[in-house]
Amino acid sequence: MGQFGIGQPVRRKEDVRLLTGQGQYTDDINIEGQAWAAFVRSSHANAKILGVDTSAALELPGVVAIFSGKDLEAAGVGVLINEAAYKNRDGSSMHKPPRQVMPTAQTRFVGEVLAIVIAESAELAREAAEAVEFDFESQPAIASTARALDADAPKVWPEFGTNQVVHWEYGDESSVEAKLKAAHTRVKVDLVNNRVAPSPMEPRCVVATYKAADNMLTVYSPTQGGRRLQTMLAKNLLKMPMDKVRIISHDTGGGFGVRSKMYPETVAVAFAAKQLGRPVKWRGDRVETFMSDYHGRDQINHAEMGLDAEGRIVALKLETLLNVGAYLSENGVRLPMEGGGRIIPGVYHVPDFYFSVRPLFTNTVCTDTYRGAGRPEANYITERLMDAAADACKLSREEIRRRNFVTQEQMPYATHLGFVLDSGDFAGTMDMALKAAHWDTFAERRKEAEARGKLRGIGLAVFIEGAGSRPVEGMRVRFEENGDVSVIAGTYSHGQGHATVYSQLVNEFLGVDYDRVKLINGDTANSPAMSNGSFGSRSSMVGGGGINRASKLIIAKGKKIAGHLLQADPEAVAFEAGVFKAGAGTMTIGEVAQASRDPKKLPDGVTPGLDEEVTYENDVENFPNGAHVVEVEVDPETGVLQIVGYVAVDDCGTVLNPFIVHGQVYGGVAQGVGQALTEDVLYDDDGQLLTASYMDYGMPRAKNMAHVEALFNVVPAKTNELGVKGAGEAGATGAPPAIVSALCDALTPYGIRHIDMPLTPEKIWRAIQAARTGKAA
Amino acid sequence: MRDFDYHLATDVQSAIEALRNSEEGKIVAGGMTLLPTLKQRLAAPSDLIDLGGIDTLRGIAIEGKDVVIRAMTIHADVGASDVVKKAIPALAVLAGGIGDPAVRHRGTIGGSIANSDPAADYPGGVMGLGATIVTDRRTIAGDDFFLGLFETALEPDELITSVRFPIPDQAHYIKFKHPASGYAVVGVMVSRTGGKVRVGVTGAGPCAFRVTPFETALEKNFSPDxxxxxxxxxxxxxxxxxxxxxYRAHIVGVLARRCVAALMD
Structure with missing residues (x-):
């Protein structure tokens, strides 16, 4: 391991460029002759569209064109797709309403795109958008997850007669119910997993340009990898040959899952550019981001756990309501089952499990993947149950967990919904966190806080994830004429620092200078044929693994070439630190790469060039896990909660770059802190969005955080060659349950055992008030 | 943002003339409220009359027993002013805690007070310190100035030129910040001058107000109890x-008690 190899805290290559304003985001792209787009959005949560009058808008100066849903329909534009195929308990299929890019008959949420206006400037486009007149017949709306199944709730899709998408279930309810009844101890929790706005720093932006001469459509947009979007745009929506649609993302200002999706605006801008034969640009603002970017979470969970006399789990029952919004987005409906379900019941051995999921339509924007994508929700449920079980069994929170952990001896361990855990030292990881957080001397700190009038609490959460989803990815390593080595990746770095980590790997495997390695990604025109992009904490395994496999092929071929040129048997050629050696003869990998271009220098049967492309494949994902311990102080007079201590211990397998992993942990924890303390997307009863700006929507601030002591308990994954486990989503997974656990510990004097997130001052104050009056009465 | 005609006024009188001559003109001081409103297309004034060019509207001075802050003085200058820090440290704390550095270097005391935003800090300071608002044509007691949500005693063409803060014996300001916006959910300024106590509150109501039952009780017994x-x-x-x-009503009491406790230390 050299200075730049695996495990070194190498500073990010990307940062100088990004921090000095040299990044190239979509808004930095302007194409000669471009027009600007603005959208007409629905102000109704549920309304019939009776008609549209664009005449006044078209008469305004500088207006180029206006397209509504009917125009797209007439032009044969397809619908947005959803591939889910869940069955109801009776075997019938789920409801799958089609989603038009822009609806023609009914609008179903506030902010839904109804028409696109193209004008000579952004201002003119906006002005004209305001002059487009839609004739609506407003209808009652339903926004609440809790009330969506009420008999009298308005139906988002009246033709189904219900807002329920499907009632999916796993396990034998009667068997689990019987075990819960017979259990020595039975605990239950009712939890709201609050709806959050993913809030990338960069709002969505699309620049599309179409060249009629070669029927070529190019779309610039922030994404998490363009190939899937290219496929959807070409095959499903605009019905063009794949190679005639190109998606380019240079830099993307935050992905978080929400940038991996195809949005109606992208289709509309691309359609307009094609229709007009003129480049079109749209830059969303923050209000549009709040209204139309997909939201995250929004579940209501009822969970019950049965335990024996020793505090060992005998059965678990979980019933989930998921608000999917007005339509089925690409992945939203799958999150409880495939995102979270496969790792439930987390790090614990649960003999019998029943799981019911009811996704619900409401008149809100869709929900979909958001950092963790189902795993934070799942771990939150399990961890709240474990705290409740600790109370009921009169065991400490760490002891109840210790008694139920899946042990390393039990691995490989199959979870109920089809994951096989290969590795993980859950007890060791928890102990490390407890020790680092000085768990055993907490009482002293509580006493000291009491003297200052503060209620101090300590909380614990142990969690597990499934990372590396869809483990197939193309990776190419290319030797350039000037001696540089390019990694042409199917993954796409939208903040993660792949240029740094991939350079470390090329340095490690091929001995190429760290500074000579370049990353090329984010352009469907040159990415490998198999290109999934980056999401689900997958790039370390699929991207890193791909580089490893390509490097092995390069070395094998290099040995043949070096052996030929050094007049040695290829079997006798050794490769180390970038140098091929045979006896006294040596060639650097650069020299071999150079020689490989000349067919005359190659042995028989060896093709020119040293480049290799592999499609990395793995049968399984990997299972990052960890433990967070949080200390909080609560001001009982105001209900204000302050985090005062934070320890995060992660087992993300082999650490490729601790500096970058720590960055992921801090960022993830910050997002988890946001969900736990401040973030809450609120719609009113009429489906109007109440939190549409940062004046109302509480993003976490620096003062909400404490120093995070981030540590590793490295247990290399056994199922991939680098031993890595994803590191991107752990922070957001561990933080919410640990923080709620800490708050409830602080409120022990009042007997408060749960408060739903976000833990706002008023909620905490009201809970304390209620407990006080309860006691007085 | 929609188009408007821009005027850079050179003196108070010409600003008022420009306002009177405009169809639907607006005065802009620091623009920290108006500009976001324009950007969001929530307002579309015909004319914008900028007071930024009127040098005589800037400055801080002691005049008699008052600290006089001219209307276009930015929050950062009030917060950093040695004069204010010495005479009314609580006012420097208040100004230094408004918004963020960008806001504090653009936003002005006159603009803030004329706007009567229910969550702005200065109105609480005006009520808690018993300030007087000086305009181009008269003086208005702070107690009579704030009439409601974004509503003041100013005439449509009347400009604030300065604010006079009588120097108290003691004062203390505490703000409970909104977790999203950072504005005051509640801000309380408590001051003592001679035997008199003032408790000014911002954030909690439609506009800044005093809590006279607190004042009466504190004048008898200056303690949180x-x-x-x-x-x-x-x-x-x-x-x-x-x-x-x-919750806001409760927090008014909590912050008032904490102000009193701080003044007793």
């Missing part, structure tokens, strides 16, 4: 998605 049993009526106070009127 003196007001601990006095409830602030939640009726008519503000409610938003994060904080109810009832």
């Amino acid at each position: 003196a007001i601990a049993a006095i409830a602030v009526d939640a009726d008519g106070l503000n409610t938003d998605v994060n904080f109810s009127a009832e």
